[in-house]
Amino acid sequence: MKIPSTVFIYTIVYSYYLVASALEADFYKLLDVQRDADNREIRKAFKRLALKVHPDKNPDDPDAHEKFLRLNRAYEVLKDEDLRKKYDEFGEEGLKDDFKGGKYESWKFYQQNFGIYDDDQEIITLSRSDFEQAVANTRDIWFINFYSAHCGHCHELAPTWREVAAQLEGVVRIGAVNCEDDWMLCRQQGIRSYPSLLLYPKAEKFQGSRTVESLVKAALRELKVRSHALTTSNMDATVRSFGEKPWLISYCTDHGEDCLNPTDCLKLAAILEGLVSVGHVDCAKESRLCGELNIDVSQIVFHNGPPRTADARVLIDSLNPAEIATHVLHQLPENTLLDAQSFENARAELKAGKCLPWLMHFTNGETTQIELRKLPAMLSGHVNVGKVDCRSTPQACSYLHIHKYPTFVIFKPGGGYEIHHGRASAHDVAAFAKDCSHTSVRVLTPDDFPEPVQLREQLWFVDFFAPWCPPCMRLLPEFRKASKLINIGTEVNFGTVDCTIFNSLCDQMGVRSYPTTLFYNNSVAHKFQGNHDASSIIEFAKDVLDPPVIALTGSEFETRVSGKSSKELWFVDYYTPWCPPCMQMMPEWRKFAKALKGKPDVYVASLDCQAYGATCREQGVGSYPSVRLYAAGRAGTAQQAEFSSWFRNAQNFLTWAQDYLPSKVITLNNQNFAQSVLASKKPWVIDFYANWCGPCQQFAPEFEKVAEALDGKVQVGRIDCAQHNICQKAYIQGYPTIRFYKGSNGQSLQEMFGVNIRYTGRAADTINDINIKLADYYIRSRDEL
Template structure:
């Protein structure tokens, strides 16, 4: 009977929420922006009315797909939909239109599959672009923009021809409008150029043609081609290399093919941080008998040979051929044995180890092309050791490391952690993985034994944040870099981060009832806390900090009646009754935590939560039958005698404003008359006035902080608000030029003759309001004494 009631409730709830947009597009609730776009594109090219003329319902069906996509791709609309369903969306937000079939077929996510163009988003933009040691130029575009589509083949050609010279990126502003808005992108396409180690992009304003863009880049290439003097030339050809570093020298002069200036810059940029480059004018300096008249370049290797000979490039006038030939001359990537791997792992695991991490390529068969790729990686990533390991020879080690495809890339990190890449094997993707993974020293790919020792509480007082994932799962791959980023915020002595590949450890995943990916949890001794928030680095950090140092009081069957059941009349409790599987509950979690953090400044306010999945009987006894269920137990009542149920918007500002209505010290709502009598003409009282407008978002955000400030300054300052939409002349006379404006009015004095002082307060939080007002009162000693 009970399950039948629940089923009927869920059915009614689903009907009230309207169309299930996730189900309509064939998505999971945790789908990322790229998955949403790809799912919609797949439906668009199959179900577009242009291709289904015989279906009279094709138009209406496609409107549903389009509406679902428009909502889910927009973070704010998606958030409202997740909280309130279709009813939470305004009709104005539902766009009942769509593009032609050819748009979805040819122009939807223009650069998604281009290996040379790095697609960037909010999560990885700063990490990859800001302060990079490589030059970046990035195309901010919209697939709906005809100029963007016209630029696309040019952009691809630039990316292909300048691979290894600069990093070529793209941001789809339809999918990532938050990032584009933050960077001030107002038209499409917009190109931003980032010099090396730059924090800010320079807007490209020239013609968007291939030649002009390439010329723009070459004019700004920051690479050094040394002018070789006669004495240095003689030194070099005698085998005396500077700092024992290989060097490529362009030998120029009459009839010599030493490439154009731009081609030399391109080659030098490709080999930056790998070899030095120089240029010599053989018409002015005798280049010697070793070079023929057709020699365009000579490579002088730092490798020690019994018979030292330069490598001479004759009759080569193609950049790609020369680059390939030079790569062939570079030292082979270090071939590691199983023993080498173990020794490096042990060395990195030592506390006093100064070794940098290792990027390793695991392969079978011939590694010729991989060798060339490994040789090019130092031009992109620095201070990383490179090596390769043949899994045909060392199959046991590769099996232990869960290597199951080839080639496969992994990193050994300082501290001894090991992690595998599950992304593409393009040079850009490998470099991106290596840079981020090696920095995240505290993220471990866990072995079966280590997993069991953690789960069976055999690792003492260690705290672990565990991510259960599957490599085939797109949200899992999206979450891994977020996990690495979050790990940088914590010391190893506080918490470790571990990943569990459920395709490898399937029996353990089944044993511990892992049914969806990614699943994340915090294991702290005997306490396991499920991570149910949106899977971003900031949310992981927030979750861990809250779990280890909670501001939200955790009520359960053991302490509920001893604490809330015995509530005193001077205490206010606000409680969130939730279920971990509930989507709106998950959306609420960070807002509820934010409320607790702000409200904790008031000792008589308690913010709490109850997990109704763990404590079913407790929630049932309180009549909780839907989630989240937010209740307030106000001051003036004791125990559970009185409860007020919240039914408003579930964001932190709305929640705090609601709680503020039940606080004892009230903020006086003023009008023109009371402002003059009570505030401007007061001889003794100090007033803090909030001049606001009802439509002002910042005013709404400040309101709960203002109410809390009134509690903190009870007996010292009186608080009031004036609506400037209704009393414009009073606000103008007060010098209000924007909303909200806080003005502190100090008393005239006992004789009433002195002019009343007014001071503008710049605070935006309750604590700032308290501190700033205290500073003013303490400086003005006479007011403090009178108080």
């Protein structure tokens, strides 16, 4: 049957529309996930779609490849916390400099190899967003498997790793890191091959046999607990040393049945550390003791107090350590329940600084995880632990905007508080409580705006975040660390705003992506741009208070740059606030400015082309960021050069600027090397380099520091080996090579070869090695005299 032409055209148009829609769809819609999806949800959604729409499964679809490229791009961006932040803030426009994409795996790979441990509850999948707080900032014992989905040995190990996790449940923490998804975390941890098994907190690599038995033994060797062998002679003294603490004891008769073996006793001691003392009695050898305790068959007994007291005994009918621990925890009291008045009293005491911080566990009558009864022991001496039922104290929960349960809140001396947004396990909650109980960070609400946050006399760092955002969760521990380490001569306050709760406030403050961190100085908000670590946060605050970059206005550009003298050298960054690459470059531009600080007549500036568009148009600026220098030697802007490298970082800026900066390094050639260096009575340090050599270019600014530091002690020079054959005569085999020439005796030229200086790429190391050579030279000179 002949198809009407109109139907045919409609079919083509409709098919094109579907393809175009798939290619243009928002990444979250493309993967069919919410904007607050975590990495595991994103990975599962991608796997589901990958198995359905992969080109291998749709050979008749001519657009299958393009569709899957788009799907894969969405996944690659959203799984990476830094790319995801840029996408949330700037859309795909913000990814142009950072992400290329274009590759994907076969359908079989997504079916069999993708996300090895995503469905294993006993194995904790870690990422950069939680590694710092859960692992690096604790003394917890972790056994972590760093793996790659492409690694055959990793897949072979998976069943063994699951069995290890089952055997060590509650004893040590078993983790996994997918190095395909978190390559930066793996690189930071020194991972070079897969699978790599590391034991923390020492970060020691496991080198033994990868059997369940060997792996479990390796983990147990890290434990600092013990199961006590109780006898007639040591029972009373051992029990007294642990006060009134309950005891869990395995009694073994001569038949040896229904006993815990030593390994299981050790596991129980680890699971119940700080809560219950664990012991074992061999009744075949200690019949008198077992008779006194009325034990005539093998049994496991929980004594709610010292074993010889009349406290109730509970017999436990299990030989599984995890089950026994659960029975024991059920015998222990729940965390202290506070009513409305007790809660207010505790907060009043905290505000007056009269008590330790309080960790409050907010519930709504739901069954509490039994392991949370460990919290008082884990936080003993550091933090009080309490429980609040929101059904009986609705006002407190409403004030704190608590809408999900369980929620954990740390209340601090002085009145501030913070809310836990991580896993609700005892270890994670305890780590959170210890980390932030003595920091100045506190939750902010709309009541805190515009004052005190925007008060002119105060400095405030405010982090606007969302709990579902991985970069936010990674930043929070660093934000707290910065609050403890910052020392800039004046008090800086730190606060956080949860934009999922106070959405209208975040909109009002111009927050469009998470995290957005603003530093308020005299009520003026400065948006933090930089790495998500404490040192970068502190450095940013210092830069705001003492700006290394001159922020020009249109009129200031005319007077200071267009009207500059011939002695001055100006570097200017032309930018707009809406330009993603401009914002990403700003921290590097500040580093560049600080590297040039103190150089006479050298200035580093920026000009906002959104605010001063007329000036930018007059200068012919057509794209952003545009980086230009206005060289010394001529007045005004007549002599200029533009930065053209794709990589806009401080090191590349310094390399580019080197030829225009005033220098103490003397440029040498074939003609003057012998007379200037070999015949000189003064010591020389020479940098033999090649203009095409990347490390040489990177070292050039460092060598300038060497020249400045050694000014007056030695002469400093450099020679381009790509242009001068003197390097062959000096037997230079690699670039850069740094040589020390001690000076001629005045009667003959020095040796051509000189003495090698250790090269590490750092000025400080080079200077140190040169000073050693100088000291040796001066000592020998005195000896000769």
